Amino acid sequence: MKALLQQAARLLDVQRLVVFTGAGMSKDSGLDTFRDADGVWANNAPQDYASPEGFRRNPRKVWRWYAQRRRQMLEAEPNAGHKAIARLDALLPHVTVITQNIDELHQRAGSSRVLELHGSVHRYKCSKNCRGTPTLTPVPELTQEEPLPCPNCGALTRPDVVWFGEMLPADVWEGAVLEIAACDAVLVVGTSGLVEPAASLLWRAKSRRKALVEVNPEPTLISSIADVLLQGKAGETVPALLAALKEYRTGLH
Secondary structure, eight states, rough: OHHHHHHHHHHOOOEEEEEEEHHHHTTTTTTTOOOSTTTTTHHHHHHHHHHHHHHHHHHHHHHHHHHHHHHHHHHHHOHHHHHHHGGGGGTSEEEEEEEOOOOOHHHHHHHHHOEETEEEEEEEEEEGGGGGOOOOOOOOTTOOOOBBOOTTTTTEEEEOOTTOOOOOOOOHHHHHHHHHHHHHOOEEEEEESSSSTTTHHHHHHHHHEOOOOOOOOOOOOOGTTTTEEESSOOHHHHHHHHHHHHHHHHHHH
């Protein structure tokens, strides 16, 4: 593992780094992944809780389900992996986190540049996208048990997350594409590579010959295109990689 960490550190000592994260990033913070045997969708049908149709059928049930998930995410703390990624800001000139997660743990850990491909459970918006764009407003108190009316049009509000069958936020997607094009290397942490179109960013990076380092407990679809695969948990392996990167940079000076 030491040799792999050293190899990864050399690849990640760049001017512009993208860190691309998925649900495995937050698993060490106590949050379930989605597709594991004991994950979120093991006992909750995504068509009921993560689709516009499910919300239209029972908005109150969906709202309460997300309120419960938000409580869990607020109780969770950024793990050592989140904190190590945040410390990259002080080590490299330009670091951008592109995440599929909706928990905002990267921001709480201190990362300054975060693109949320799938939105955030800590915001809500108009379910009708009135005025042509989502209306984002502060999340109500956790005791709020019913979807609030949109202050502009009166339609029900919903969590500001991307559901199945929906497009990713255009501005966030465009920003992610630009960052992938401009970066020198990508560090991938805790994603299966199964969710599209998010995963296509990694293949796009590889087609442009960007260095790619993957951190995951088990090999994934991304492993076949990774220059280095570091098998391990995010909360343990990313801090070890940060230490290796610091050691490598020290040796250069």
